[in-house]
Amino acid sequence: MSDYWQYSFPPFFTIQPNTETRRLQMDAWTEIILDYCRRNRIFSLNIGDCLTKAPFRNDAISRSLTEESLLTILQEMAKRGRIEWVRPEGTSEKKNKNTDGGNRQQECLVFWLKPDEWASTVEKWVDAKSMANTICTFYEITDDERADSSLKGLDERILLKALKILEDKGKATIMKMDNSYGVKFL
Template sequence: MIIGRLPSEAVLVILEELGKSGNASPLDKSKQRWLIYWHTLEEWGDIIYNWAQESGFIGSVCTLFELTQGEDTTEQEFHGLDTEVLIRSLRMLEIAKKAELILFDDNQGVKFF
């Protein structure tokens, strides 16, 4: 089997198509670095919010570390999720007025509504 390498233009077309479906977004204006998502940011937000509802965290604050590394989330699909993807997902919840991000100094958390 011969495995070739796609030209960078072809890779960019693929990434832009993933971006249109909500499964990728560029990290820089030159589109040299991308985040690729298994779930869209909205889907990740919904998964996290459903967990918060089921686990009794509505009205509470959770640290971002607790969400991705804590003992309460070891069985959750978002356990181990990249911090940048987590923050972008929580911003979707913020837009929907379901959560508020707390990002200042060394404090990184989210309050669920």
């Protein structure tokens, strides 16, 4: 995190009350989190797990974000389209809202590339591998030896979002097969 001077500045770990200062703080936190996730190929964050780890904690200055501070940052990132909250199975969207502090969000997908950028990456892979008019499993796209290094290990939930974009453009058809998905590239 040495690329970011703010990370060594203790007040950076406390949400700032001044509107302009907070905007700059949110810009920096967004950049730090996205960069960290990209470098480490992290596609989702669990709030409880990440509070004790970098970049949310800086042992060199004995500072860390509180859960409330992290939620404030992630809510701002959600407004910017850089994360998306994951609803626990069996909960509705209304039931999972964090309005009264009772039912907090716990996991989010991190878009260090937005879904439309992932769609473009998949499309380039399809062209490079001459995969038009073929059917692939998600495993073949993200984990197979033919998988592009930029797609290796991509979270299936993010891949599904990217493929839905390609489907909307008429470039793919998503198929549900048993308990998994496949896709035909057109």
